[in-house]
Amino acid sequence: MKVLILGSGVVGTTSAYYLAKAGHEVTVVDRQPAAAMETSFANAGQLSYGYSSPWAGPGIPLKALKWLMMRYRPFVIWPRPDARLGWWLAQMLANCNEDAYRLNKGRMVRIAEYAREQLIALRAETGIAYDDRQRGTVQLFRTQAQLDHVGDDTAVLGQYEVPFEVLDVAGCVAREPALAAVSGKFVGGLYLPEDETGDVHQFTQRLAKLCEGLGVTFRYGTTIRRLTVEGGQVSGVETDAGLLTADRYVVALGSYSPALLRPLGMNLPVYPVKGYSITVPVTDEAAAPVSTVMDETYKVAITRLGDRIRVGGTAELAGFSSTLRAPRQRTLEFSVGDLFPRGGDLTKAKFWTGLRPMTPDGTPIVGATPLPNLFTNTGHGTLGWTMACGSGRVLADLVSGRAPEIPSGDFALSRYSRDGVVGRQAQAA
Structure with missing residues (x-):
């Protein structure tokens, strides 16, 4: 056929x-x-099987308002007449409840876990290499409130038998040794051992x-x-x-x-949600991430790709704009510089943006x-x-x-x- x-x-x-x-x-x-x-071309680089979650969830509307007020904000809306954006946002808000979140996360984890099995088989069959690592992901919590709500996600992970480990500060450092230098900046994390990293391009x-x-x-x-x-x-x-x-x-x-x-x-119901990344060369192996660290506060993923660090994040609702906006780069640089201050050379950062095709659920x-x-x-x-x-x-x-x-x-x-x-x-x- x-x-x-x-x-x-x-x-x-x-x-x-x-x-x-x-x-x-x-x-x-x-x-x-x-x-x-x-x-x-240059996304964040992590294969987040266990971290697969809908953006729409309980409390998200209030959190979004707070994010808009942050100096290094993970969420940005550019006011513009756009009927499809209004329609898409209305559907997303309709999914911001506990029942919808569990339903949506459940099916996202279902397809993500199946994808993990398929990629493992593909890699074994073809020998394909792409700066890949199988070292897991640490979702890093800077506040106690974030750590206290980790059960919202682990309940679904347990339902689908996805391995996880809730970490204290020492546990985070054991997984990502470079974090020892900034151990006062976070309170714990969630470790997903089956997550991977790799250069999608x-x-x-x-x-x-x-x-x-x-x-x-x-x-x-x-x-x-x-x-x-x-x-x-x-x-x-x-x-x-x-x-x-x-x-x-x-x-x-x-x-x-x-x-x-x-x-x-x-x-x-697909709308372009603009994301950004920077790619910087590693300057100190011991001070760079081992795999992926997800900075939960700023919604920034910091990923090791060979001799580079890929830093990706930000959700910007700006239609199909491809404009590179300096404030978004500053957010990415702040997150990686705050957690891995000696890991990469930010003066050599390559700045990129792409449009993520997002559904409301x-x-x-x-x-x-x-x-x-x-x-x-x-x-x-x-x-x-x-x-x-x-x-x-x-x-x-x-x-x-x-x-x-x-x-x-x-x-x-x-x-x-x-x-x-x-x-x-x-x-x-």
């Missing part, structure tokens, strides 16, 4: 890999000159080469214009290089997926659509790298007509409504 995948980020490329392994003739289309050149580009070895064709530098529909199904994809056709189509365009599907009457939209030969694999938010192998394998099984190895019905667009269209507000937006 011929399958056309739209998008060559980590999600589109892993989808291509698993579809090719399933025996399909796969073509990947992307406007960029190579794989992983947009959101998958390296991984995706090297996986694309492996895909080519399996017969996958990558059509880079090709702009996608629209989907054509005939007889109740997709008949082709109009591009600046002409019409491309296949038997099955997969939309993996991240934040740009809704614009492609909206003319077909499908309103994906945190779960990606993976699976069938109202059109029988059209599928989606998008909306992973900050967890595209974490969930890519899991959602890619699930997507490949669904396209192939096989039942996935994990329950997947609640990943599809249909979870928002029976007919796959997200309410009247979506139509108006």
